[in-house]
Amino acid sequence: MSRIDPHHDSRDRGGPAQPLILAQGLKKHFPIRSGLLNRKTATVHAVDGVSFEVRKGETLGIVGESGCGKSTTARLLIGLIELDDGTIVFDGDALGSDLSLKEMRKSVQMVFQDSYASLNPRLTIEESVAFGPKVQGLSDPVKRARDLLARVGLEPGRFAQRYPHELSGGQRQRVNIARALAMSPRLVILDEAVSALDKSVEAQVLNLLADLKEEFGLTYVFISHDLNVVRFVSDRVMVMYLGEVVEVGPVEAIYARQAHPYTASLFSAMPSMDPDNRTLEPPLAGDPPNPVNPPSGCRFHTRCRFAEAICSENKPHLDVFSPDRDHLAACHMRVPHSGHSLADAEVMA
Numbered sequence: 291m292s293r294i295d296p297h298h299d300s301r302d303r304g305g306p307a308q309p310l311i312l313a314q315g316l317k318k319h320f321p322i323r324s325g326l327l328n329r330k331t332a333t334v335h336a337v338d339g340v341s342f343e344v345r346k347g348e349t350l351g352i353v354g355e356s357g358c359g360k361s362t363t364a365r366l367l368i369g370l371i372e373l374d375d376g377t378i379v380f381d382g383d384a385l386g387s388d389l390s391l392k393e394m395r396k397s398v399q400m401v402f403q404d405s406y407a408s409l410n411p412r413l414t415i416e417e418s419v420a421f422g423p424k425v426q427g428l429s430d431p432v433k434r435a436r437d438l439l440a441r442v443g444l445e446p447g448r449f450a451q452r453y454p455h456e457l458s459g460g461q462r463q464r465v466n467i468a469r470a471l472a473m474s475p476r477l478v479i480l481d482e483a484v485s486a487l488d489k490s491v492e493a494q495v496l497n498l499l500a501d502l503k504e505e506f507g508l509t510y511v512f513i514s515h516d517l518n519v520v521r522f523v524s525d526r527v528m529v530m531y532l533g534e535v536v537e538v539g540p541v542e543a544i545y546a547r548q549a550h551p552y553t554a555s556l557f558s559a560m561p562s563m564d565p566d567n568r569t570l571e572p573p574l575a576g577d578p579p580n581p582v583n584p585p586s587g588c589r590f591h592t593r594c595r596f597a598e599a600i601c602s603e604n605k606p607h608l609d610v611f612s613p614d615r616d617h618l619a620a621c622h623m624r625v626p627h628s629g630h631s632l633a634d635a636e637v638m639a
């Protein structure tokens with residue numbers, strides 16, 4: 291596999307200013323069916339009008355509690371599930387009109403949390419990595435697979451003919467990374483890809499991912515519940531709550547000062563060794579509301595200690611929070627453009 295200059299990828303069509311992914315108004319609702327006639331009885335609002343961009347060469351971290359819609363959003367991006375509404379534009383090409391799902395899938399690959407379930411137990415790891423390139427008619431799939439196995443730290447002479455059950459979790463995840471890279475993607479979605487690994491193995495895989503990103507000119511979407519890991523790998527962070535985006539911005543800005551009360555509560559549970567960096571926000575109480583019947587207005591109002599009447603009546607939209615305009619939050623009470631959150635106002639009062 292040749293080294294790709296991230297700034298001179300021949301597949302780059304719109305230049306660095308054009309987002310690799312522009313997602314607008316993504317919606318995915320899942321029907322709940324029951325009874326003998328399998329009638330639809332309710333709808334889960336898994337992703338509800340989510341808009342964001344993934345910039346070329348960045349790592350966008352996506353965080354939020356379980357059930358917030360981050361994994362569903364990832365599956366929509368790769369076409370594993372069908373959109374109910376919204377548009378996805380990949381480097382200027384709209385999915386479904388300018389770009390087919392098949393073409394999109396060559397450019398976007400995904401690594402899942404469960405390293406064992408992701409691999410066919412009947413294929414050797416060489417066959418697994420070579421499978422995609424073979425199906426796509428790429429040249430020399432076996433050599434490509436062996437080169438990539440070597441690149442992810444699995445010496446082909448020792449590992450190529452092994453089966454998934456003969457490998458450790460960390461080794462299997464290296465195979466899954468090699469398998470994703472075998473398609474020469476531009477975007478790799480890592481959905482809790484290191485969450486099941488021991489801490490020492492996790493660090494090795496994170497370092498490997500950082501090296502591969504540089505070497506192959508990749509862009510990552512990194513989904514995790516581990517806020518420390520997200521801080522370590524991300525350039526920007528997007529926070530989701532109950533199927534919606536509530537805050538997005540540069541990693542340093544969000545970790546230094548959360549604009550949205552949900553983000554502040556979420557981050558308050560994060561262990562920190564730095565006494566200057568500990569948030570005083572109380573941790574989140576209770577579970578998120580049922581996505582079958584999400585609260586009106588701001589979906590966080592049932593758990594927000596700053597909620598006022600407007601919060602249950604009107605939905606807040608993402609708007610600029612900090613003067614640099616790159617940090618956005620969806621909260622009626624934040625002080626726009628000021629960089630001051632509700633918690634700041636409370637401290638100042």
Ligand code: SF4
Pocket residue numbers: 550551552588589590591592594595596597598601606620621622623624
């Ligand atoms: Fe809390 Fe209201 Fe802001 Fe929602 S809009 S986060 S309920 S203050």
